[in-house]
Amino acid sequence: MENPYLPYPVRIDKIITETEDRNLKTFRFVFLNPEDEEKFAYTPGQFAELSIAGKGEIPIGIASSPTEKGFVTFTVNKTGLVTTYLHNMNEGDVMGIRGPLGNWYPWDEMEGKNVIIVGGGFAFTTLRSSIISMIDPANRSKFKDITVVYGARTPGMLLYKDELAEWEQRDDINMHITVDGTDDPDWKYNTGFVPTITEEKITSADNAIAIVCGPPIMIKFTQPVLEKLGFPPERIILSLEMRMKCGIGICGRCNIGDQYVCKDGPVFSLAQLKEMPSEY
Amino acid sequence: MTDKIFSKEEWLGGLEALRKTYGVFVPVKDGDFHTFMPFDKGNIPDFDYQNSRLSPKSVVYPQSERLFEYTLDKADSEADIVKESPKDYSPRAVVGIRPCDVQAFQIVKRNFDNPEYRDPWWVQHFESTTLVGLGCNEPCSTCFCTEVGGGPFNQEGLDVLIFDMGETYLLRGLTDKGEALLGKITGGSPADDQALKNAEDLAASASKKITSSIPTDKLKEKVTNDLFNAPFWEEIAFACLNCGTCTFLCPTCWCFDIQDEVLGKEGDRIRNWDSCMFPLFTLHGSGHNPRDNKFQRVRQRFMHKLKYYVDKYDNGVQCSGCGRCVRYCPVNIDIREVCNLMNNY
Ligand SMILES: Cc1cc2nc3c(=O)[nH]c(=O)nc-3n(C[C@H](O)[C@H](O)[C@H](O)COP(=O)(O)OP(=O)(O)OC[C@H]3O[C@@H](n4cnc5c(N)ncnc54)[C@H](O)[C@@H]3O)c2cc1C
Ligand code: SF4
Ligand code: SF4
Numbered sequence: 001m002e003n004p005y006l007p008y009p010v011r012i013d014k015i016i017t018e019t020e021d022r023n024l025k026t027f028r029f030v031f032l033n034p035e036d037e038e039k040f041a042y043t044p045g046q047f048a049e050l051s052i053a054g055k056g057e058i059p060i061g062i063a064s065s066p067t068e069k070g071f072v073t074f075t076v077n078k079t080g081l082v083t084t085y086l087h088n089m090n091e092g093d094v095m096g097i098r099g100p101l102g103n104w105y106p107w108d109e110m111e112g113k114n115v116i117i118v119g120g121g122f123a124f125t126t127l128r129s130s131i132i133s134m135i136d137p138a139n140r141s142k143f144k145d146i147t148v149v150y151g152a153r154t155p156g157m158l159l160y161k162d163e164l165a166e167w168e169q170r171d172d173i174n175m176h177i178t179v180d181g182t183d184d185p186d187w188k189y190n191t192g193f194v195p196t197i198t199e200e201k202i203t204s205a206d207n208a209i210a211i212v213c214g215p216p217i218m219i220k221f222t223q224p225v226l227e228k229l230g231f232p233p234e235r236i237i238l239s240l241e242m243r244m245k246c247g248i249g250i251c252g253r254c255n256i257g258d259q260y261v262c263k264d265g266p267v268f269s270l271a272q273l274k275e276m277p278s279e280y
Numbered sequence: 281m282t283d284k285i286f287s288k289e290e291w292l293g294g295l296e297a298l299r300k301t302y303g304v305f306v307p308v309k310d311g312d313f314h315t316f317m318p319f320d321k322g323n324i325p326d327f328d329y330q331n332s333r334l335s336p337k338s339v340v341y342p343q344s345e346r347l348f349e350y351t352l353d354k355a356d357s358e359a360d361i362v363k364e365s366p367k368d369y370s371p372r373a374v375v376g377i378r379p380c381d382v383q384a385f386q387i388v389k390r391n392f393d394n395p396e397y398r399d400p401w402w403v404q405h406f407e408s409t410t411l412v413g414l415g416c417n418e419p420c421s422t423c424f425c426t427e428v429g430g431g432p433f434n435q436e437g438l439d440v441l442i443f444d445m446g447e448t449y450l451l452r453g454l455t456d457k458g459e460a461l462l463g464k465i466t467g468g469s470p471a472d473d474q475a476l477k478n479a480e481d482l483a484a485s486a487s488k489k490i491t492s493s494i495p496t497d498k499l500k501e502k503v504t505n506d507l508f509n510a511p512f513w514e515e516i517a518f519a520c521l522n523c524g525t526c527t528f529l530c531p532t533c534w535c536f537d538i539q540d541e542v543l544g545k546e547g548d549r550i551r552n553w554d555s556c557m558f559p560l561f562t563l564h565g566s567g568h569n570p571r572d573n574k575f576q577r578v579r580q581r582f583m584h585k586l587k588y589y590v591d592k593y594d595n596g597v598q599c600s601g602c603g604r605c606v607r608y609c610p611v612n613i614d615i616r617e618v619c620n621l622m623n624n625y
């Protein structure tokens with residue numbers, strides 16, 4: 001019988017330290033059995049359980065894009081037991097990945113629309129996946145303008161710095177990078193909190209859909225900005241976090257009302273969330 | 281469907297014989313209470329009981345179960361690779377299980393065996409189990425199975441139903457699995473019309489003994505957030521100790537945790553029953569906890585059983601009316617009262 005709890009064995013192919021506090025690392029994994037890569041076919045917005053024998057499993061958003069072949073990547077914040085252990089692992093080590101899990105951003109609905117991406121802190125992972133996928137030559141024409149507001153506390157806390165610089169150079173994506181504050185005189189981009197920069201830079205909700213990922217406080221203050229711009233709650237998309245175990249809607253841990261964040265989410269529209277108990 | 285009459289001695293002898301083909305679980309007197317245990321030399325079945333204190337859910341869904349195993353020994357070429365633990369899915373029979381506890385399996389099946397994912401351990405344990413139910417001649421005062429779609433002689437989900445007729449048992453095979461089990465028991469005689477009528481009378485009179493009236497008819501139409509924000513949760517939860525007894529004993533509570541355990545270089549991934557009554561259940565690594573307060577956890581338990589489940593499956597409440605949580609809650613929190621509050625809100 002098929003076992004949805006069984007991880008695919010993977011090897012850590014590359015580890016990149018992303019931030020100046022060394023608390024965020026990106027892990028690139030290669031499947032030990034090449035046929036597993038196909039079974040792991042995913043869509044941006046989904047997550048997976050990273051499985052470490054002897055330590056346990058953690059749900060982590062998929063940071064790579066399906067257009068990138070031969071590996072999958074995840075960016076992990078050092079928090080507790082499993083994430084700390086993972087941070088101390090080395091390239092070449094063997095572990096497991098289980099998934100892909102959960103739903104994804106509403107790609108069908110986003111086609112033909114202006115896409116606004118608002119991200120804060122280390123929740124930028126599945127947004128990176130989305131951006132890489134959207135600007136792929138095979139996909140770019142499906143979307144109108146793509147605008148990104150991405151903020152971190154300091155320049156050194158931004159993820160994917162090389163790619164951000166590269167996206168800044170492109171003319172098919174509008175980047176608005178910001179930091180809460182910096183004493184770097186050479187800082188080329190914005191200074192200010194994400195909601196403020198969003199208010200400054202985003203001018204219209206016309207034919208647009210907004211995807212918002214970040215710490216609760218950022219989401220709380222970005223929401224009214226978007227609503228003021230005229231985004232109806234159906235076109236404000238959020239990705240939630242809950243403590244998880246099974247990842248497949250069976251262990252009963254991650255519910256909000258009758259929805260399991262692991263299976264029915266993690267992606268919900270604000271309209272959906274308004275119908276659900278505010279218990280997250 | 282076969283109806284057969286056995287003398288009580290014949291039936292006990294038959295059960296002994298069943299052990300050749302099945303792992304047989306029976307209610308065994310254990311101190312002041314009864315518990316389902318494997319029928320062997322030390323464990324003598326006692327069918328003169330009301331219900332086991334612990335529900336028999338553990339036969340299909342053990343309190344602690346090894347799922348996977350692995351070696352951490354780097355000298356092994358398979359080090360760190362998680363593998364399925366071997367399992368024994370040979371046939372089992374739970375004999376003497378009450379109809380409410382059988383109904384509970386039907387309730388949790390919607391979770392473990394759903395159109396998207398099938399939990400391999402639950403499904404295979406369940407499919408290899410034959411449920412031989414024993415009707416309740418004398419339901420307890422805390423039972424309310426008739427109010428939640430069941431009844432003391434409810435046949436739904438049973439493979440065999442036993443009527444305790446005093447001197448004899450009437451056994452009714454209800455499924456192929458049940459008939460196969462009955463076929464392995466020698467003796468007995470076909471039930472005549474009088475015996476069948478006596479059995480029906482027994483069932484009817486048992487139903488009448490359940491006097492609780494707990495309407496659930498309006499739960500579905502209620503707005504989730506109205507119930508969620510209702511003013512009564514703090515008061516309901518006031519005395520709760522968050523001890524977890526209710527969820528632990530409940531045959532329809534299914535939540536679990538998954539943990540890795542290592543001894544030397546060998547490790548297992550196991551799952552353990554868990555409880556929404558514990559704050560750790562929802563605690564994020566960041567320290568944030570969506571159900572930090574006791575009343576939120578108590579609300580979750582009742583909302584899950586009486587609203588979220590109802591909405592999700594459109595197939596009744598997540599409660600079989602066994603009454604265990606009512607009987608054993610140290611502070612007398614009563615799901616029947618909560619259900620009334622919710623249904624009438
Ligand atoms: C859909 C989703 C996507 C996520 N994506 C990312 C990501 O891209 N990068 C990242 O760094 N973090 C992400 N997280 C958060 C990450 O899962 C937790 O930080 C992590 O589980 C903490 O594990 P720990 O063992 O280090 O912490 P501990 O506090 O020791 O946790 C013990 C166990 O509890 C569970 N747990 C604890 N906190 C959480 C939590 N917030 N969410 C889910 N389960 C939890 C896990 O099973 C964990 O192993 C995501 C969470 C979810 C639900
Ligand atoms: S048994 Fe009673 S006191 Fe214990 S957690 Fe359940 S409701 Fe609370
Ligand atoms: S909620 Fe209480 S009465 Fe209902 S099935 Fe569980 S233990 Fe029995």
Ligand code: FES
Nearest residue numbers: 245247251252262
């Ligand atoms: S993590 Fe198990 S139900 Fe969502």
